[in-house]
Amino acid sequence: MVNSLWFKWKKLRLPWRKSFLVGQDLAGNTFWEFKDVMNAARFRRIVRFDPKTHFSDVQVTPQWHQWLRHVREHPPSIQEQQQDLVRQAQIKQLARLADERWASKPSYLDKPKNQQAPAQFSETPVNETTANAAHPASEPPASTSPETTPQPQPVSTERNTPKGENPWAQASKANPGAEWQPEAWSPNAKR
Template structure:
């Protein structure tokens, strides 16, 4: 929404746009949030004008939003300042993009899922939960096929893991490691 300036403020800004030789600061334009944009010279030897934005005094610095069009002008990416029509067109474009993105999200959600289409409860679970379910079913199959032998092998696997844990605790990684000289003929 463009700020509505009164006739006195509009006359003031029109007066400030005039490039009079004794004036160092010139009004360029304003955006839809009420920020004003100015050009000025620091010294008479400066060839390039400095560009700044002045925010309304009632706005907190964290709430200031400079549109991309004006940001391009501030950074000298565009020579002419954006007009109000361009700014309105940009806001309309943003609104259209939001609507199109919402429609695309709805179309995406409407498509059937390839993974877990038969089991809707697992489709909502993460990949890690599926892996845990598969591991659990494999151990159940081993126990069912081997009976006591499957249970015995599961205990052996647990004991093997414990021995590795003991070894890691006893010796920290890199305690005994020493670098060797470079040997270009070795293939390791």
């Protein structure tokens, strides 16, 4: 009650006053205007804060900062400052939700959980049925209707190899340069 009366008294623009109280923010800082000796065309604007507060700890809201720098003509009201606090709380809530959505998505930098083992080359011939058993992802999708069941397809092989013979051995027999190794380089004498 006494504070509000004091603020009303200081806000009166009486002719003998040198400085006028314009308003206060929610942190308790007061904002003042006074005639500038150097520039009589406009008033100087300052903020006064609690003398016990360290200068670096003073927080001035953007609305009051605009008013201090003459970007804004009229000072912000208490309702406008409270609405800005509500807006800031809503933005923090939306930012938290966006961070949660971003964290729930898999990152390309993470190590894949379901990595397939590297393919192992074996000496035994591989036909289509064993290849499909090793890689279930390459199987065709099963139909959803219960009446139709997938029928096994006959395996067609381009080369008819006997069961006990290794196809890699056959390929190395057909290639005469398979055992070729480069010789060491020996330069000729200079002429």
